[in-house]
Amino acid sequence: MMTIDDFRAPGPDLFIWPPIIRDGPLWFTKPVLLAVVCAVLVIAFCWAAFARPKLVPRGIQNAAEYVYVFVRDQIARPQLGADADRWMGLLFTLFLLVLTWNLVGIIPFVQFPVSSHIAFPAVLAIAVFLLKIYLGIRHQGGLLGYLKNVAVPADLPKGALGIYVPLELAHQFLFSFTTHAIRVFANMFAGHMLLAFFSSVGFWFLFQELTPLGAPIGLLGVAVTIIMTAFELFIMFLQAYLFTMLSAMYISSGLRTEH
Known part of the structure; x- marks a missing residue:
């Protein structure tokens, strides 16, 4: 008979997936499939909403316009000003894609956030970085003009150049890129681990090994799972917002000098 000592908490193996097709390509795993499906869903959503827009929006168009206005007014215009409308297509798509990648983590029978694999947010972050x-x-003013603008403020004392310039270059070309990708990845990774842990506690003590002493622990696991799922929904939306906002900030820093 199994005991509490037999319980094993979920670990990093949650993020290791075998190929979907036996003897098929090693890269074609569940996260890759979900990433593609999410991209198709975003395209279908935008097509259904805007292919034949109505003067008075209803249904999908109405929902899409709410999201569009949110991205425009809360992200694009504060960061890009007069250039906001030019970049709305990219920012709107980024927001929807990252949000969808996150939300699949709480869909029953799917339950894996694509963004919890660093490769996927990293690809988007690299694209924004190169842009x-x-x-x-x-x-x-070309490469030299750009480097001077981002790393050498006009009012910086010459004695501080040796310290400030390397730090600012590292920030602009290393830290900003890595934090852009890692922020959403780390939150989705941690959230998925927590949900998996508490849901496995509930399943183990209520279904796998139900005992009078273990039942309260199982009920607590289920309650915490429900609470954590609601909180994770907020985090998923927040991370999509922050990823898109940082993208807008980086685009703005390329369009105009920060100093």
């Missing part, structure tokens, strides 16, 4: 560099070189 920032391209815009900076194009709009700020």
Whole structure:
């Protein structure tokens, strides 16, 4: 008979997936499939909402316009100002994609947030990073002009250049990129681990090994899972918002000097 000592908490193996097709390509795993499905869902959502827009929006168009206005007014315009409308297509798509990647983590029988695999937010972060560099070189006087604008403020004392310039270059070309990807990844990774732990506690003590002493622990696990799921919903939305906001900030820093 199993005891409490036989309980094993979920570990990092939650994020290791075998190929979906036996003897197929090693890269074609559940996270890859979910990432593609989410992208198709975002395209279908936007197509259904905006392919034939009505003057008075209803249904999907109405929902999409609420999201569009949120991204425009809360992210694009505060960060990009007059350039906001030009970049709304990209920012709106990023927000929807990251949000969908996050939300699949709480869908029954799917229950895996795509963003909890660092490779997926990293790809988006690399794309935004390269776009920032391209815009900076194009709009700020070439490569040298861009580097000078981001790393050498006009009012900086010459004695501080040796300290400030390397730190600012590291921030602009290393730390900003890595934190852009890691922020959403770390939150989704930790959230998925917590949900998996508390739900496994509930399942083990209520269904796998039901005992008078273990039942209260199982009920507590179920209650915490429900609470954590509601909190995770908020975190999923917040991380999509922050990822898109940082993308807008980086695009803005490429379009115009920060100093």
